[in-house]
Amino acid sequence: MDKSWMTARKFSREYVQGVQSFMKFVDEHIGQEREIKCPCTFCLNSYIRSKEEVLDHLLIRGIDTEYTRWIHHGELFDYQVPRSDSDNGSVNExxxxxxxxxxxxxxxxxxxxxxxxxxxxxxxxxxxxxxxxxxxxxxxxxxxxxxxxxxxxxxxxxxxxxxxxxxxxxxxxxxxxxxxxxxxxxxxxxxxxxxxxxxxxxxxxxxxxxLGYTAIHACKYDCALFWKEYENYQECPVCGTSRWKVSNAKRKQIPHKILRYFPLKPRLQRLFMSPKTAADMRWHSDKRINDEKELKHPADARTWKEFDQQHPYFSKDARNIRLALATDGFNPFGTMSNSYSMWPVIIIPYNLPPWKCMKKSYFMMSLLIPGPHQPGKDIDIYLQPLVDELKDLWNEGVQTYDAFSKKNFQMHAALLWTINDFPAYGCVSGWSTKGYMACLVCNKHTCSKGLRSKICYMGHRRYLPRGHKWRKNKIKFDGKEELNMAPKYFSGNDVSQQTMHLKGVKGGKHPSLKKKNKRDKQDLNWTKRSILFELHYWKTILLRHNLDVMHIEKNICDNILGTLLNMDKKTKDTYKARKDLEDMNIRKELHLKKRNDGRYVIPPAAYAMSKKEGQQFCEFVKAQKFSDGYASNIARCVNVFEAKLVGLKSHDCHVLLQRVLPYGIRGCLSKDIYAAILELGDFFRRLCCRKLMVEDVNKLEKDIIEILCKLEMIFPPAFFDVMVHLAMHLPREVMLGGPVQYRWMYPIERYLGTLKGYVRNKARPEGSIAEAYIVNV
Known part of the structure; x- marks a missing residue:
């Protein structure tokens, strides 16, 4: 049947005649008395209406031009699959x-x-x-x-x-x-x-x-996989531990751990099987407006563009896929009383348009790393099958049928970066996120200082211009002038050279394989050389590991709320924090006062609310009304009598810091403290926009330096843990990787939350989740 009328102008004679022929087609194949799905541009086959309503909708609104095969209205497939009654438009589950x-x-x-x-x-x-x-x-x-x-x-x-x-x-x-x-x-x-x-x-x-997966046995101590040349081994080739829990010949052999690997190639090929999805897979090249002044997709960022320039063979075909890797541990039982950590590894294709890029339906679980303990730095052992397939996709590719162009092509794929929270960031990258050099971006130039009970990460004045007045201000900062300049950023080649001597280090948690606790000076904070460096192109990528904005924002919000409300075990203004001020000889009005009986009194600070002010703030927060599903959890977390907020989720902190906190503290705190917190909330609000102008990102990079310096003049040094420092690098990562929306953990954590509901067998929760994932693909 001729369908050219679908693209004709509405109200034209050709279009009206086409609609009439469509309705006649429906009568012949479905019947005259049935209600049918409406294919207009608004209903999109989602609503069942009478034929009179469908006719009106098609004439007034037009037909969905992408609905080229009328499967809901009686047209058969190329392969004659029988239609059931439910396909004819009747309401059926x-x-x-x-x-x-x-x-x-x-x-x-x-x-x-x-x-x-x-x-x-x-x-x-x-x-x-x-x-x-x-x-x-x-x-x-x-x-x-x-x-x-x-x-x-x-x-x-x-x-x-x-x-x-x-x-x-x-x-x-x-x-x-x-x-x-x-x-x-x-x-x-x-x-x-x-x-x-x-x-x-x-x-x-x-x-x-x-739809399926490959089960690969693993060593009990995460030393090796029984895979490839070790497939038939009965003992671990590294530590010698038996492969089996039960090795008695009379009983069924049960392995200690089973890694479930979901092959990547067939699922990437499946993206091109549907004409509609195949067209979306080249959106970044065909339909994206390439504006150098705006960031609205990872393809607009420097990392993507420089990768294309360095690898022209890969970039010449827009159908070649750019991928992201995300992983995080979660407890499938949903309760902290039962300690269990399982690690799914998720692959995300970035060729898709912005409104599909981070949808749950396009997340591809590639590995399901078993528990009950987290793999830690030994996660590379479990990443071997995935990295092996990624190398093959880069070098050889895989022959794929493109349903949009109706031709075969050789599809290649490349991993652009990883997305993790900060602990997992250290596991995947190989850089320890603890100690004096916890920041991988600053590397060995991390500015840190030891306090009485912890390490603080201050010194943000070094990012200011050389002649800035704050550089010489000793009293309001740490008691010293700041003469150092901002550190340089380390490229992938620099990192590769730093970790080259760790290339042969073996992993595993067997007691006999434990290393000495102290690292050599040349190790810096490296615990291993990441397996991702086996990818030929990995060291050429500008942004290899992403800082997770969601968790950084949550930790900063928790620090601020705990300190402002003086919450037990949450405040950063403690006895030891006041002793730190004495050690640094700054802010004498906040030093501890000794009483006649020998006890010490902590003088009230300008940044801390009184009990009454805290209760007023909590009443203000509890009185706020939010849309359903937006921030409904906040009211349940407020305890007005004790003046504290407990049990806040990441999204709750996101709303509080950006929308509620600046207005709730107005009138309770001094103007300079209120202004600094207001600017911090506004910084995250602008950073998390779906579209960003390049000039705005450059301004954000300058603003966050001044905001952190203002906070250094207000809060004690103990306030500045590594998560507060990491906010310094977020604007640069937006410039390199595109808007935050495509590189944060919130959609991924929601995806992991859906997996928790699929646990059936408490002894082997991985099997239940793998089975559920296959059925729902």
Whole structure:
């Protein structure tokens, strides 16, 4: 049927005639009395309406031009997959599952057919493997066409199995209960039913659909993987520990740890199977407005642009994929009483447009690192399969069918950077985030000072211009003039040279492998050489590891609230903090006063609220009204009587620091303290915008220097932990990596939160989460 009218101008004769032909097509294939899904530009097949309403919508609003295959209105797929009643527009809870299976089968069919055609065109002797792929697909197609039982019109075998697996995951059924349900259904359904006999047989179908993972055994002490040349080893090649928990021949052998690896290539290929998604994968090149003055996507940032200049072979094809790697530990049981740390490794494709870039549906879990303990610096052991595949994607690539251009191409992929919170930042990069050189950006030039019970990171005056008046001010800062200049930033080549001598260091937590606690001077704060340096291009990237804005903002907010409200165990204004002021011989009005009985009195500070002022502030916060789902947790965290806020989440601190805190403290504190906190909140508000002008980012880089210097004149040195110092580097990272929205942990933590609900077996939670992830892909 001719569909050229879909792109014609609205209200034109051609368009009106096309709409009429569309409605006639619907009558012929669905029937005249049914309600149907409306494909107008507003409804987008999401709402079911009468045919009269659909006709009005199409004439007034126009039809969705990307809806080229009318699957919701009776048009068949290229591969004749039968349509159920739910596909015709009736309200049925099975609708989403059935349509998803049909779409996936159709995309797989196009992919396999074009792959085999490509092989025939380029190979004189077609291999047996290329023949096996279509046979697997044809078996799936047979199950999609097969009735669940004779006379069943609502479900095919394939759609029912996928639907049943979804229910299993959402309701946390055990494998045994699923087998029992299948047995009961096979007895209840009429003779000739086509259900599988067990969960094992049902799960095979997911593997045929391209959804599955590889189980790789790991050493108990994280020394090595039983993979590649060590695949058949019974003992760890590093520490000699047995591979098995139970090695008795009479019982089933159970490995200590199982790494679940989800291959990356097939899922990257799947992005190009759908014409719509394939078009989005080149958005950064075809539809993005390349404005040098604005930052709205990672493609606008310096890291992306310089990477393209250094690797022109990779950048000449816009379909080559830029990736980010994110990882974080979480407790799948959702309770701190049961200590367990599991680490998913997530891959994020950046070719997509801004409104899809960080959507949960495009997150790809690549590794599921088992617990119960965090891998720490030995995470490189578990990253080996992923890095191996990334090297292959860079060097060789993988042949992929592009459904948008309907041609095959050789797809390559590159990892641009990692996104982690600060502890995981140290695990992945290999730089210890503790001690006097905790900041990787400053490297060996980190400005730190030892206090009575901790290390503070002050000295932000060195970032000021050389002749600035604050450089010579001793009294209001640390008692010294600041003569040093801002440190230089270390490139990837510099970091590679620093870690070259750590190349052969082995990992693992076996007691016999423990190293001496003291590091050599040449080690600086390096604990290892990151496995990511095995990627040929890694040292050429400007921004390799991202600082997480969300956790930096939360820690700064906690420091401010704890100190202003003088909260127990949260305030930075302690007895030892006042002793630090005495040691530095600054702010004598805040020094401890000795009483006649020998006890010390802590004089009140200008930055601390009284109990009454704290209660008034808490009442103000509790009285604020927020939209549902925006910051509803804040009111529950307020304790007015004790004047404190407890249990704040990251997003709560995000709202408090930027929107609430500056107004709540007005009138309680002096003007200079209020102004400094107001400027800090405004800094984060401007930094977290979806679009940023380059000149605004340059201004933010200058503003944060002055803001931190103002805070140094107000709060005690103990206030300035490493998280406060890291705010110094955020504007530079925005300039290098693009807006914060695409490089922060908030969407990733929400994604990890959804995984917690899939734990069924407390002994092996990784298996439950891996299974749930496969079913929901």
């Amino acid at each position: 099975d609708d989403d599952h059935t349509n998803g299976v049909n779409d996936l089968l159709n995309d797989l069919g196009n992919f396999y057919e074009n792959t085999r055609r490509f092989d025939k065109d380029h190979n004189t002797n077609e291999s047996e493997e290329s023949e096996d792929i279509p046979m697997t697909f044809l078996e799936l197609l047979r199950k999609a066409e097969q009735e669940l039982y004779p006379g069943c019109s609502k479900f095919s075998t394939l759609s029912f199995i996928v639907h049943l697996l979804h229910i299993k995951v959402y309701n946390k059924w055990s494998n045994k209960s699923f087998d029992m349900m299948l047995t009961l259904l096979k007895k209840a359904l009429p003779h000739g039913e086509t259900l599988p006999k067990s969960y094992y047989d049902a799960k095979k179908i997911l593997n045929d659909l391209g």
